[in-house]
Amino acid sequence: MVEENPYQPPAHVEATVAGMAIHRILFSFKGRIARTTYWIFSLPVNVAIAVLYDRFLTLAEIRQSSLTRSALPPATPDSDAIAIPWLVAGMVLAYLPLLWMKLAVLTKRWHDQDRSANWLVVTFIPMVGMVINFLECGCNPGTRGENRYGPNPVSDPEERTLRTPVTRPRGARNRSYKEASKPSGR
Template identity: 30%
Template sequence: MNWYLDVLKKYAVFSGRARRQEYWMFTLFNTIAVVILAIIDNAVLGVYPALTGIYILGVLLPTLAVTVRRLHDTGRSGWWYFIALVPLVGGIILFVFTLLEGEGQQNAYGPNPKAVTAY
């Protein structure tokens, strides 16, 4: 749960790097929240996904930010996010980029997040 909250604390921080674990734990908790809210929406409101829509809008910026930081960790610019707009293969390419291990040394986007000690 701390991984999810840490990403929310960096609400609109697009600089720096994000480890795979940070990205995927945020994605896991985010997906769980969307599923739970969709079930509640369906049970209470029927076809109007009000709670789910509000939640998705609320976490849109942190989701973009953690994805950009994840791309930075692999040595790519955040602009690579737009590869997802390419039909059929773009989303797959972005998915593969998020799966790749980050660069082991400092890169143009900051120090290796695995080497940084917790404070």
């Protein structure tokens, strides 16, 4: 008799967020995602991009300071001069997948608003692009129901209840607060 390991997940199970596989959220340009999914994936990617950018600026300062130390070129190659191009190449290679993830998440968010991926051009406008992406992708809700890019990604019951009107249960009486707080004499 062969026993299965109860701590091993089944092989067919994918990690999903809001009904979509994580690798599809980060690497595919098809479909729609809700605002919460956008923020869950957008914030870590943007933080990683900012950290890489900060490291790149630090390396640029190191390189600039090593060039201004002496008016004459060094007789032997400086360790900074050898290491910096490799570090920059590594940063560029790390930046490319992060940029892909950022653009994929933004595309799906634009799709949720029934807009094409052509709106990604806005991303590359300095400062203005950040503000437009924040307001349109991070704050505005998507289109209700199905659109040309797929079904509505909102599966959160709280968001649905915020959109539907509050109705009184069948058979409920119209009573004021004072009447409701009085004990009933039955």
